[in-house]
Amino acid sequence: MEANPRSIGRLPAAFLTPGSSSFIDFLADHSPELLPGNRQLPEGIVEAPHGTTIVAATFPGGVVLAGDRRATMGNMIAQRDIEKVFPADEYSAVGIAGTAGLAVEMVKLFQLELEHFEKVEGATLSLEGKANRLSTMIRSNLGMAMQGLAVVPLFAGWDEGREKGRIFSYDVTGGRSEEHGYAATGSGSIFARGSMKKLYREDLTEQQATTLVVQALYDAADDDSATGGPDLARRIFPIVTVITDEGFRRLSEAESSELARSVTERRLEQPDGPRAALL
Numbered sequence: 001m002e003a004n005p006r007s008i009g010r011l012p013a014a015f016l017t018p019g020s021s022s023f024i025d026f027l028a029d030h031s032p033e034l035l036p037g038n039r040q041l042p043e044g045i046v047e048a049p050h051g052t053t054i055v056a057a058t059f060p061g062g063v064v065l066a067g068d069r070r071a072t073m074g075n076m077i078a079q080r081d082i083e084k085v086f087p088a089d090e091y092s093a094v095g096i097a098g099t100a101g102l103a104v105e106m107v108k109l110f111q112l113e114l115e116h117f118e119k120v121e122g123a124t125l126s127l128e129g130k131a132n133r134l135s136t137m138i139r140s141n142l143g144m145a146m147q148g149l150a151v152v153p154l155f156a157g158w159d160e161g162r163e164k165g166r167i168f169s170y171d172v173t174g175g176r177s178e179e180h181g182y183a184a185t186g187s188g189s190i191f192a193r194g195s196m197k198k199l200y201r202e203d204l205t206e207q208q209a210t211t212l213v214v215q216a217l218y219d220a221a222d223d224d225s226a227t228g229g230p231d232l233a234r235r236i237f238p239i240v241t242v243i244t245d246e247g248f249r250r251l252s253e254a255e256s257s258e259l260a261r262s263v264t265e266r267r268l269e270q271p272d273g274p275r276a277a278l279l
Helices: 023-030 100-121 127-139 189-199 206-223 253-269
Strands: 054-059 062-067 071-073 076-079 085-089 092-095 154-159 164-170 176-179 182-185 239-244 247-250
Touching (some): 054 092, 054 154, 054 189, 054 206, 062 085, 062 092, 062 154, 062 206, 085 100, 085 239, 085 247, 092 100, 092 127, 092 239, 100 127, 127 154, 127 164, 127 176, 154 182, 154 239, 164 182, 182 189, 182 206, 189 206, 206 239, 206 253, 239 253
Antiparallel strands (some): 054 062, 054 182, 062 239, 071 076, 085 092, 092 154, 154 164, 164 176
16 A cells, blocks of 8 residues: 555655665655765865774774864864764775765765664675775765765774774775775875885784874874874864674774873884884
8 A cells, every 4th residue: 555645644655665675775765855976066175174094903803983073164174073984884884085064964864774774684795795885985976076075984894704804095096906905095105104014014903003093193294284183281182983793883082082092102212113012
C-alpha cells in the first residue's frame, strides 16, 4: 500500500518505497538541491574558513587519525578549536582538510550513507567500499572545488577482512590512494609527513603511534601558520582517535593534553626537533 504524503504524521511514499542502498542516490532522486555539489554559487573564488592539518599512522593493532584545531580564512584565524576528526561508523573515521563548513557537511552525509547502507542491506560495507563511497562524494563536489571550496579528507579504519588498520588519501577530483604506514593532508602536510618519515616504525605500540601523530602536528604548526599547535593556555589540544578491532575511540581531553604536554616539554629540550626515537 502506498503511503499518503498528505496525511498528517505519515512519511511521503518515497521514504517507504524500496530502492537503492545509497542514501546519496536517494537524495539525488528526491531532493537533489540538498546535495552540496548542486548548490548555486556566485561566480569567482569564494573565500571561507579552511581547516588543516590531518595526520594518520598505522600500528600492528590498528590505526591512529588526528587533527589540529585551527581554521583560517586568508591570513586570519577563523576558529581556534574546530573539530576536524569524526567517526564515520564503528570501525572507521574521517579527518577533514579544506573548506571547513562544507567538509563537516560532507562528513555528516557520509555517516548517513554508511548507516543507510547498513539498514537497507543488513550488513556493513567493507573498508574498501567505504573508501570508494567517499571518493564518489568528493568527485561530485568538483564544481565547487574549482571555485575554491575544496574538501580533501583523510580516511582511516580497521579492515576486518585483512585484520589491520588502513589509510586512504584523496585529491580534489575524488582520486583515491591507499597510504602505507603514515599519511598527512592539508597545508601543513608536507612538514607533518617529513616528521613522521623520520620517526615511523612498523612495530610502534598504540602509545607510540599517538605520540607520533601529535609530534607530527607540532612539527607542522612550527612551519605552517595555518596549522595550530597545542594551546596550553587555552587548553586546546589536537583531536586524536584510535581505531582497532574493538572499534573507534577518541582520546579524552586528559589523554590528549598529556600527549601534548609531553611533546611540548620534549621540544623545550630539543627545539630543532627530535633526533632519536619516540621513547
